[in-house]
Amino acid sequence: MPKIKSIEELQKLREEAQKELKLRMDTGTVITVGMGTCGIAAGARETMHAILEELNKRQIDAHVKTVGCIGMCVYEPLVDIEQAGKGRITYGKITPDRVPRLIEEHLINGRVVEEWVVARMQENANK
């Protein structure tokens, strides 16, 4: 069966990726999406998908990861944005249609979207 993409391609990508890796680990942004039953039922997978699309579209390098139930199920889908040196903000009810504005405001303009915030944590000052 013809396969358009192959694992060999990955090895080529690996070299490109390696170069940028260190930079990202030092200064990166981490986006976390809650993915318990509550999150999944509320559409968290689509939210995650929308985040990946938006990051690709705008060429933003950010680490995206998923976790289990965060415990504020009523606010699902929950999305957490953590930026080095800027602490961590948890946003609630982030449906896919809210993702473009969230990415634009928070990651590009550097402004917290106050009306969607459900929790915030300051970066540990002693770190």
Place this chain on the structure above:
Amino acid sequence: MRELSLHILDIVQNSLEAGATHITIEIDEDLVEDRLTIRVTDNGRGMDAETLRRVTDPFFTTRKTRKVGLGLPLLKAAAEQCGGRLTIQSAPGQGTTVTAEFQHSHIDRAPLGDMPASLMTILLAERPVEVRYIHRVNGREFVLDTRELREALGDVPLTHPKIRQWLYEYLRQGEASLWDASPAGADQTLPEEG
């Protein structure tokens, strides 16, 4: 849940919570026998007989934050309303296998849905896990094994933006290849887009 792929995502989350480091996801679509079987096998901590007995009870959960757990009960209901069933095998230290069977053509059977999106969500899990994914449709097969991917990638994580974009495309092509027009000319029923 609107899609079986969302149930799969949910069951895999249970595996992750159970500390699994290896998870096998099998989807078997047999249009001749009219069966769709989903099996998730993990090497997590497993369950004792008492937990196993209660795990499909919606008012049972191991979580401390609240008193209900709906993942397995929802999947059980979904299977049973489609002429199928849910079976769970588990023992402490032995991991867990969850098998959900459906009548493929049952009118109430939710579509499999967006498996690439579910798999991406699993591959981006905070705790890294090795996943072997096997999707069979009438003898055709698409297999993804994260160990092969990691071997090719070395120290570059699957979560790297460039890699994750490649992965998503790879999954979409793999899934689509299962439903390419069959060379044998068999009149397969193509999946209806949601």
